[in-house]
Amino acid sequence: MTDATHTTSSTFTGARHLRTVMLIAILIFLIAAPFLFYPIFVMKILCFALFAAAFNLLLGYTGFLSFGHAAFFGGAAYFTAHAMKEWGTTPEVGILIGVAGAAALGLVIGLIAIRRQGIYFAMITLALSQMFFFYCVQSAWTHGEDGIQSVPRGHLFGLIDLNVTTNMYFFVLAVFLIGIGIIWRFVNSPFGMILKSIRENEQRTVSLGYAVDRYKLGAFVMSAALAGLAGGLKAIVFEFATLTDVAWQMSGEVILMTLLGGIGTMIGPVVGASLVVTLQNELATSDFPVTIVTGLVFMACVLLFRRGLVGEFYASRLGRRLGFRPEQ
Amino acid sequence: MVLSARGLGKDFAGFTAVNGVDLDVEHARIHALIGPNGAGKTTVFNLLTKFLQPTRGRIMLLDQDITKVKPDKIARMGLVRSFQISAVFPHLTVLENVRIALQRPNKLATQFWLPLSSLDKLNPRAEELIADLGLSQYRDTRATDLSYGRKRVLEIATTLALDPKVLLLDEPMAGMGGEDVATVASIIADVAKTRAVLMVEHNLSVVADIAHHVTVLQRGEILASGDYETVSQNPQVRTAYMGTED
Numbered sequence: 001m002t003d004a005t006h007t008t009s010s011t012f013t014g015a016r017h018l019r020t021v022m023l024i025a026i027l028i029f030l031i032a033a034p035f036l037f038y039p040i041f042v043m044k045i046l047c048f049a050l051f052a053a054a055f056n057l058l059l060g061y062t063g064f065l066s067f068g069h070a071a072f073f074g075g076a077a078y079f080t081a082h083a084m085k086e087w088g089t090t091p092e093v094g095i096l097i098g099v100a101g102a103a104a105l106g107l108v109i110g111l112i113a114i115r116r117q118g119i120y121f122a123m124i125t126l127a128l129s130q131m132f133f134f135y136c137v138q139s140a141w142t143h144g145e146d147g148i149q150s151v152p153r154g155h156l157f158g159l160i161d162l163n164v165t166t167n168m169y170f171f172v173l174a175v176f177l178i179g180i181g182i183i184w185r186f187v188n189s190p191f192g193m194i195l196k197s198i199r200e201n202e203q204r205t206v207s208l209g210y211a212v213d214r215y216k217l218g219a220f221v222m223s224a225a226l227a228g229l230a231g232g233l234k235a236i237v238f239e240f241a242t243l244t245d246v247a248w249q250m251s252g253e254v255i256l257m258t259l260l261g262g263i264g265t266m267i268g269p270v271v272g273a274s275l276v277v278t279l280q281n282e283l284a285t286s287d288f289p290v291t292i293v294t295g296l297v298f299m300a301c302v303l304l305f306r307r308g309l310v311g312e313f314y315a316s317r318l319g320r321r322l323g324f325r326p327e328q
Numbered sequence: 329m330v331l332s333a334r335g336l337g338k339d340f341a342g343f344t345a346v347n348g349v350d351l352d353v354e355h356a357r358i359h360a361l362i363g364p365n366g367a368g369k370t371t372v373f374n375l376l377t378k379f380l381q382p383t384r385g386r387i388m389l390l391d392q393d394i395t396k397v398k399p400d401k402i403a404r405m406g407l408v409r410s411f412q413i414s415a416v417f418p419h420l421t422v423l424e425n426v427r428i429a430l431q432r433p434n435k436l437a438t439q440f441w442l443p444l445s446s447l448d449k450l451n452p453r454a455e456e457l458i459a460d461l462g463l464s465q466y467r468d469t470r471a472t473d474l475s476y477g478r479k480r481v482l483e484i485a486t487t488l489a490l491d492p493k494v495l496l497l498d499e500p501m502a503g504m505g506g507e508d509v510a511t512v513a514s515i516i517a518d519v520a521k522t523r524a525v526l527m528v529e530h531n532l533s534v535v536a537d538i539a540h541h542v543t544v545l546q547r548g549e550i551l552a553s554g555d556y557e558t559v560s561q562n563p564q565v566r567t568a569y570m571g572t573e574d
């Protein structure tokens with residue numbers, strides 16, 4: 001008994017050390033990345049990684065499969081682009097406007113969708129995000145098929161010129177890290193604890209006096225706001241916002257990224273997004289049709305790695321020896 | 329009278345599961361609800377806690393009409409239930425299970441910006457409850473790894489964390505070994521000193537031991553109601569229910 005306790009606790013500290021080492025390694029890699037790769041490519045990965053992590057906050061930690069997250073990602077891209085181009089706001093204000101807009105959209109869609117379960121929830125989020133898509137097609141300020149083009153990157157806090165690629169990169173990295181930090185805190189907070197209890201046994205949570213719909217709505221709005229953070233960031237990086245980002249394919253893509261990497265883990269969606277973006281990048285210059293290849297990869301992953309790549313690693317013998325526990 | 333129901337009824341698509349049920353649950357008393365399988369006992373619980381909306385009848389809790397109140401609100405008003413199938417949070421530890429119940433009344437449920445360590449100040453109270461029910465040595469065990477009996481005890485600990493005025497227990501001893509049954513029976517007798525308890529129980533010797541009042545339900549209707557002696561002498565009850573048990 002004492003023996004067993006001893007082993008678990010030492011594995012536990014071992015895993016903590018390992019995690020710290022891994023985090024530092026990833027951080028060094030991210031700092032060095034713009035000098036090793038094409039910076040805009042890395043920035044794209046970071047935007048999508050944050051988007052997937054925000055999506056996973058909902059799917060992985062509350063069990064809701066939203067098929068409408070493009071509305072928040074793409075919507076925020078429009079809001080940020082519009083604010084910066086038409087109102088001349090600084091980038092940080094532009095992004096905050098995008099986040100606020102996405103949160104407001106999340107509140108409206110969430111209020112309607114949150115009482116539905118399972119497939120009905122997915123369908124209703126899809127339907128509402130499609131309504132938003134058609135709104136973006138029709139309305140004047142989004143400029144229809146053209147989208148909002150040549151958005152100025154501007155000066156961060158009015159000081160730092162984001163047209164300088166390294167500045168832009170480190171801004172993206174900072175926002176990414178802040179976003180991941182918020183998600184981590186959200187999941188590991190008193191609120192996150194109640195979300196966990198809802199996922200584990202909803203009826204019991206109700207019987208303890210929790211108005212569970214409000215907690216679910218809170219998680220939904222937070223997920224939408226963070227998806228908006230990613231979307232606003234993307235609009236600044238690429239200097240445009242278009243219909244691609246609000247289309248249902250984008251909602252599908254983020255599901256793909258998250259499932260590929262592994263739901264319910266912090267790092268899974270980041271890995272999944274990196275893979276999908278890299279794959280798309282590689283295939284863009286080849287003759288293979290991108291959608292078919294990503295579709296096949298997705299199918300292979302679902303069949304071979306049910307927990308996603310990171311989830312399978314955590315559950316593997318090596319992962320367990322390192323002290324990881326597959327999320328339940 | 330802390331909890332009372334009048335003419336309670338529930339129809340499921342034309343099938344009447346509960347009909348004309350009157351119940352009065354009093355402070356510091358144990359009220360047992362017994363009856364054969366499918367009699368409608370769990371349905372009555374679901375109606376009283378509003379997990380199901382009654383088709384007919386009225387429910388009063390502490391002088392307030394709760395017939396149209398939502399289940400989470402009912403819990404906040406002091407009527408807390410357990411479930412027939414053990415309802416713990418399986419992947420949380422024993423301590424965390426109890427803390428979930430403590431979080432809301434201590435206003436530590438909505439903070440998404442605070443670290444988990446902010447919940448540590450609930451530990452003393454949680455540990456006290458765990459100790460009261462003899463679970464101290466399992467404090468950091470995940471609920472799923474507990475024996476069935478201990479899961480039920482954990483459920484009672486979690487329920488008591490809310491300090492409810494009325495406790496509804498749906499077969500708290502089902503599936504337990506003899507030793508556990510005695511422990512849980514004495515726990516229930518103990519907590520009922522300061523609150524009302526309504527419990528569904530098949531174990532008649534426990535009912536005879538600790539219940540102050542017994543209501544017998546059959547096919548959704550009340551067959552008899554009174555103290556155990558009176559009810560067990562009732563010839564209808566003997567043929568309908570107890571006769572088959574003995």
Ligand SMILES: Nc1ncnc2c1ncn2[C@@H]1O[C@H](COP(=O)(O)OP(=O)(O)OP(=O)(O)O)[C@@H](O)[C@H]1O
Pocket residue numbers: 340345363364365366367368369370371372412
């Ligand atoms: N949601 C429901 N929909 C339809 N019928 C139901 C529903 N819930 C219960 N019933 C029916 O109502 C009747 C009473 O069920 P209930 O679960 O209340 O019985 P019980 O007295 O708790 O039985 P047990 O001792 O087996 O727990 C049963 O015939 C059951 O099939």
Ligand SMILES: [Mg+2]
Pocket residue numbers: 369370371412
């Ligand atoms: Mg029952």
